[in-house]
Amino acid sequence: MNETIPYDVTIIGGGLAGLALSIQLAAKGYLVALFEKEHYPFHKVCGEYISLESWDFIESLGLPLSQMQLPIIKKLIVSAPNGSMLKHNLPLGGFGISRYKMDFELKKIAESAGVTVYENCKVEDVVFENEKFKLHTVKGIFTSTVCAGSFGKRANLDVKWKRNFILKKNNKLSNYIGVKYHIKTDFAGDTIALHNFKDGYCGISKIENDTWCLCYLTNAANLKNSNNSISELEKNELYKNIHLKNIFDSATLMFEAPITISQISFAKKAQVENHVLLCGDAGGVITPLCGNGMSMALHSSKLAAAAIGEFLQHKINRQQMEELYTGNWQQQFGKRLKAGRLIQEGFGKTWITNMFIGIMKKLPFITNLLIKQTHGKPF
Template identity: 45%
Template structure:
């Protein structure tokens, strides 16, 4: 019997496993892939996260990571604005960061089972039974950290799945690692019809390029190659970056990204990270929010396991603190997302913001959180 079972080994799941091991509990983490591996994700981690990452053992100085403190945003027509990022962040690939946290978790005594797919979760006699393709495990508590879209969403009959939408209303994300000239102190966001693209440097002078496009535009073009040629290259910044040397034979991609509202507590299971609702990229930093959610729930799990609170109280308190921490920035991110990727609106917004440093700084502040 484990004390805590965490389903999913992304940033939220890994960082939670480390914290629970530090509390002294017996922790099981289940991950369907094998470390290290790349993820379809931007790779700018906001400053708000780094005190926490250092506390749990990540040595960013030794990793020699780029410090990012400047923002450039362009409209599809190439009109752009620049602004300092007062808080800023650090560039690090998910390949390196996740693998670093994985190694720390193992050192702390976490049982990490990779290449393991969870097939069912049952609440039985105030405990949990987790069935995988290999074996069945028992745990006193369970947390869902299984990312954007999982077979578990179907297995748990999650409510957002029932709001069936056409795949044309969902998003497709594509990611490259590139080499080429790029200011390592900058993060850039470039708009195009139906989507936007983020670029920033990570370790070893590698440039991460990750873009998201509406299913409607993607399926109209029919392929990644056609999309980039006919749509992305209309933005002069992206036309330049798409000529850079690609370090992978083919890009990483993921489809059916759905921004529908998800329940934070589903079937009595608390969710963290994208399992709790896909975080709009324009909310500032989804990776930071995933780790912050782990910091919120960790002491509540500890209190539950020490018989100080009930499981229902844990879920209630987690939901309350989660909303207090993230509601405002998620709202700001969703509002921004509605305008990005729309040619006419984005062109106007960029032009207006170029004349107002105060408004630009307020938007940046609204999409970043406090140090945790």
């Protein structure tokens, strides 16, 4: 395919941030194309617990959550590697839905709103020239006036653009791996559990169809110490937490092999690169311990849609659009990400986690404060 008609906006990456952005812009009447390298529906590494701060926004996009009988999650259990357990009510709470379902539903809504969705279409390069973007993809070249990048935690374009977090040497905030299963178990549907183990933690909570999502994060060194074998890692480290061992022993795993992702970095990122506005994880990754990366992805799409709308209506110029988006992004998420990084750096050493959870058990207001620091308000 050769060059097509110019779009108002092209969006690279069709996760929550990209899909939500495309729906909002199409609703404003703009010509929008979204490029996704995979084919929907597909699974993704994610704990699949969404903070309720996003509920109204997701419904406003056209997804009728209230009619989908999804589990509402109001309680939190945290266990230390030594098995000691803390129980706490979640001030706002969340709900469970798989990415397989949610991304697919949003993709269908995007298409009916008029977005052209190119699946199996990886964007290889983006060139900005004469106030236009040229996207080089496996399906040809596409042009647009505005380009948004919502390509997730780490993508080919991050490497191509030599983004700071790619060039940085590995430190405590980089080189994590994520592993996810869907399982059948009998865990409470209104509770999310966070079970800690050496250098990692594992979340479990209910999603649709009487299924639970079990997802954990650890560092690459932990996997290396277990001969780069996921099952050895689970036996060597996760099973040392008695609660995790019980879950693995009794659950039915629904995938032949877990879904995995590597080289996750929580280092700082810029929200605009080469004039491309970056939404969701592409603009900043929050640690899953803080549980609301999906809400941040959705919320950042709302900020981007507003700034792009102002620009396309000629109310502001490109530089002002970029500054407006970055400023609003920092105001919304800057503090949350900082708190997330601090918490992530503190976790890891078994004795610290054991001690920390021991203290939190005695001082529930600290738990409350931490949860509030890392969650946002409905938007």
